[in-house]
Amino acid sequence: MELKAMFPNLNVMWTRWSDYEVTTFDHVEYLVPAEKATPLAYDCAEQAEQLVADALELGRQLRMGTPDKNRLCAAFAARHGLLGLAGVNASIWQGLAGGGPLSASLDSRQYGEPVDELNREFQKLYYHFLYTREDVLPPEAPAVLLDLDGALHYRLTGGLVPQLIWEAHSMYEVLRLSYAMLMTQEKPSLKVCKNCGKVYYNTHAKSEFCGTKCRNYYNVKVFRTKSK
Known part of the structure; x- marks a missing residue:
């Protein structure tokens, strides 16, 4: 079931750059909107x-130790925005912000999030994905990673016919x-490509590849192996 179908009045307008x-x-790397964004x-x-799907794939690449972590995180943010970590457990993040990018308004150009924290969040999601597929927690995964939780808020409007409005305070909650x-x-519907290992979304029950290129490459590889 799609998110909008379960929560038809979900209000999740988000700002990305x-x-x-x-x-x-203060010696910490932050991902922030570019100057001319x-x-x-x-x-x-x-x-x-x-x-x-994009968050899981990013988590997979980060787990593999990609040298392009900053570029990949920036590309994800350009497609979807930052997670909005400052709006999650605000009391904790306010203590770490110290007047830096995390202290700015979520929709402002000055707002940013620590790259290392983004890496941890994406990898945490991917570790959970692996755990559900293999029923074995990867040895390098956080020991506490057995369950994931989150929050969704609501408000009830006034008037003769009140409306129930669901609200997410960050993209982190939506994710x-x-x-x-x-x-x-x-x-x-979350699949792992049989050829390249990429995580992708596809509702077709028989889908095994993230795209035509991977399907053709895999078939050629199998054909050559059989020929030998």
């Missing part, structure tokens, strides 16, 4: 499934809720 870069504040408002719940919904579907 056209480009992001890494800057250093333009703000783009969009509803991240409309593409929640792709958001989850976790969407992941939970996809992982508990009767028919799995």
Whole structure:
């Protein structure tokens, strides 16, 4: 079931910027909007499934130790925005912000998030994905990673016909809720490419490849192996 179908009045307008870069504040690397980036408002719940697939794939590449972690995180943010960590457990993050990018308003150009924390969050999601597929917690995964939790808020309007409005205070909340919904579907739609190992979203039950290129490459590889 899609997120919008379960929560039809979900309000998740989010701000992402056209480009992001890494800057250093108080010896910590932050991912922030680039100087000439333009703000783009969009509803991240409309593409929640792709958001989850992209986050899992980023977590997979980070787990593999990619040397391009900053570029990959910036590319993810340009597609979906930052997670909004300052809006999650605000009391904890306020103590770590110290007047830096985390202290700024979530939709401002000055707002940024620590690259290392982003890496941890994406990898944590991917570790959970691996755990559900293999029923074995990877040895390097956090020992406490057995369950994931999250939050979704609501408000009830006044008037003769009150409306129940669901609200997410960050994209982090949308990401976790969407992941939970996809992982508990009767028919799995989060797949791992049989050729390259990429995590992708596809509702077709027989889908095994992330695209035509991987399917053709795999078939050629199998054919050559049989020929030998």
